[in-house]
Amino acid sequence: MSERQKSLSMHRKQVPTSDELNRIEKLLALTVPQDWDDITFPVWKEVVWTLLSLGMLTDDIHKWCSLGKTKYNQESTDTIISTWMRDKIIDTGPTSTFMKWIRSRLYIRGYTDQQVYHAFRKASNTTTGEVIEKYLLENNNFKGYVDIYYELYAQTNIVTVDTRQPFYIWDDVEKLWIHHKNRELVTSELYTNFSDFMESILLPYGQKNPEKIEIVNDVIKTINSKRNHPKLRGWLLKLCNDKDFINLIQNIDVTTFAIDAGKIINLKTGVIRDRVRTDYYMHYIPISPSDHGYxxxxxxxxxxxxxxxxxxxxxxxxxxxxxxxxxxxxxxxxxxxxxxxxxxxxxxxxxxxxxxxxxxxxxxxxxxxxxxxxxxxxxxxxxxxxxxxxxxxxxxxxxxxxxxxxxxxxxxxxxxxxxxxxxxxxxxxxxxxxxxxxxxxxxxxxxxxxxxxxxxxxxxxxxxxxxxxxxxxxxDDENSFLTFLSKKCSLAENGKILRSHFYESYETFCNQNNLTIKKLSWLTNKKYIKPHRFTKGWYVLGYVFKQEE
Known part of the structure; x- marks a missing residue:
């Protein structure tokens, strides 16, 4: 191992386990070649950083990357790797952009919520019951309850940003992100959503596991009786937080256009598909394409x-x-x-x-x-x-x-x-x-x-x-005088042309070129010319006639 690799290993908080690497492999296996064709460079960077943060060596990174046959070559991947090594970006983890990207590709390919959920559970070798048991046994308190809610539901459907714009929730009927701004209403709605969801998964779990029914009933009772507890609301707002979400909302892909019936059209290809969460639309145009052309x-x-x-x-x-x-x-x-x-x-x-x-x-x-x-x-x-x-x-x-x-x-x-x-x-x-x-x-x-x-x-x-x-x-016609100046006159510091001669030349030019003649008063009012009076008459200053070729 090189000195640099030794130095980096000291900064990592953990060495990747075979289970973690196996999980990444299964997640990547969910993708298809089309996904890698469409991947943007920022997301590709996050994919590589995810693998690096798990402790994967650079040679293995290239092996992993070749699985998808991405459009980014080894040189661009090496650039990403060197940036990560220079800045020591630790714990990017298989959580943020990487997971969102894979999830978005599944949605775009037509996966339902349930299918996406099962695909991710399968990749992590866990079931809903195992997630419930994990958090209830390790942390049977508000944080543990919210961890269950986040992992099984909220990370896909709910985002909180900050105290000014705190709450976005996915509407699966309209296929839009709905923005709730009032903080008090936000926490109340977030709690209601949380309690309804927890009851919907805990009761079936308790029925399948009679020995756990007492624990389940206690959890449901605690959740229902503590709706205003500051710690519970605090964990809800904290664990669903994603400050980058607002940037995604504000930077919708200009090649797509949201239309009626929960659809979206790719303007580059003309392909219409269902609108999904990772399109990040908050509005749509209530119009559909014609079925008979135009x-x-x-x-x-x-x-x-x-x-x-x-x-x-x-x-x-x-x-x-x-x-x-x-x-x-x-x-x-x-x-x-x-x-x-x-x-x-x-x-x-x-x-x-x-x-x-x-x-x-x-x-x-x-x-x-x-x-x-x-x-x-x-x-x-x-x-x-x-x-x-x-x-x-x-x-x-x-x-x-x-x-x-x-x-x-x-x-x-x-x-x-x-x-x-x-x-x-x-x-x-x-x-x-x-x-x-x-x-x-x-x-x-x-x-x-x-x-x-x-x-x-x-x-x-x-x-x-x-x-x-x-x-x-x-x-040329609208600004016939300016055209006359550019064709027939030159700027000259000491230039001086008799106004009558100047205007006659302008009229002749317009007649020869079939242009509209502007009145002398119009030219003066628009300040195109400023005649000056001398003893021999009115003159236009600053111009001389060009020599005829």
Whole structure:
């Protein structure tokens, strides 16, 4: 044994027994190749740390890891091992992430609560009766009772976090985690759940073991008579505690989407399955996919956009809204007469997205888009907020969509800004006539968006050439003066052009390029130019005409 291994062995609290290793082997045997294909790196790290904390040597670790044929190679596994050795992460144990991961894979494969329970009991070579006997004989008190409750039920179905957000319980009917915030109600409900469960397992146990019936009756009597005992409530809150749970709730996998009937859809694959605990959803959208495709939605979209290239892009964009990801760091603008919250397309989007869609009405028509601010809004990195004691970091999972009936005021000479903005121009539409479409095609819209999400993951969301051309023409026309400046003028510290000559050149440029001519008063009011009066007339300062090539 090397010096490092000797040093590490001194830090371990116990040497693994053959029973512990046998248990790990049986737990790993519950997995299938698909489980290892889907495993994330953080969970893989916890699996390796679990094996290390049990005292397994590195050569044996690689042997264990090869059982699952994981996508992480020996080099990445060695990196995890070296991190564990450096930081001496002891007692990760086969309890936390490792157990949750295996349990989640069983749920995803369709195991019921009872089947998961029996699989874990079999892996640990214990029965319900043996768990009861173990804790009643070793610790016939409040802690022992709660240990039974936790091992047989609560570790799967109940989580307490802290005094501010203390209680989450799994609702097996709705297939959601329900949040209870009031601490007094929490402890009362937790106790009720605890006492009901203990009675449901202790009475059958006592009937099968008449010699233990007296002990069982005493335990049930103690539990029922001590509902307000601080030690009992304290152990309930303590043993079910998991401070990391709130992070799991807040970081739901963006590739999944919770829908009606206790289902969840994988947006990457389009596969729909039952929703399980380890999906960590607290809400769902009360909508189901269409059983006949989306012909009415296709007809509606075809009436909005003529180009198949635009239609394909719109479907992928709508699908990407289900994920909230903004990997292209873009800012989306939909423009056209009647393009607001009442537009049928927007109503359909909001019906599918449900609580995921948040809107804000802005009535100021003079708002300008500023590149520096858009960088903050569209960046996909971490955002840091300062608190009194430490920084809070959040990763944005938001896609921004601006709806406008007016042409947005944008500096068409700012290349970085134009690259971020993705513009779609829609034709006028009668919102009232399309209300029946909104009422009857929610399921079709869901299927349309789900198919778009799958295409989004497969193809990405590059801006089509046609849309780039339309955008450039649109901004050249809307900001024809800025286009004129960029094409025909140069900044010059001592530049000076007679205002009448300057404006005549601008008019000529617009006529030649079929652009809208802005009035001189509009240019002045918008502060695009600031004429100065000299003895020979009004001049525009700071510019010179470019030399004709």
């Amino acid at each position: 012909p009415k939605i296709t007809e509606f979209i075809n009436s909005l956009l003529e180009s198949q290239e635009q239609r394909h892009y719109l479907q992928k964009l709508c699908g990407s809204f289900m994920t909230g990801t903004n990997t292209d760091k873009s800012f989306y603008i939909w423009c056209g007469e009647g393009m607001n919250d009442e537009h049928p397309l927007i109503k359909l989007l909001k019906e599918v997205l449900g609580y995921h869609a948040v809107s804000k009405n802005i009535t100021d028509d003079n708002i300008k888009f500023i590149n520096a601010r858009l960088n903050i809004l569209t960046d996909v990195g971490l955002t840091t907020a300062r608190t009194f004691y430490e920084n809070i970091t959040e990763t944005r999972k938001t896609k921004l969509l601006i709806l406008t009936t007016n042409r947005p005021i944008i500096d068409s000479t700012d290349k970085g800004l134009l690259d971020k903005i993705k513009l779609l121009i829609f034709p006028p539409i009668d919102n009232v006539q399309n209300q029946d479409l909104v009422k009857t095609t929610g399921s079709e819209m869901f299927s349309y968006m789900a198919a778009g999400a799958k295409m989004f993951y497969e193809e990405g969301l590059p801006e089509p050439c046609l849309l780039k051309t339309i955008k450039e023409e649109y901004y």
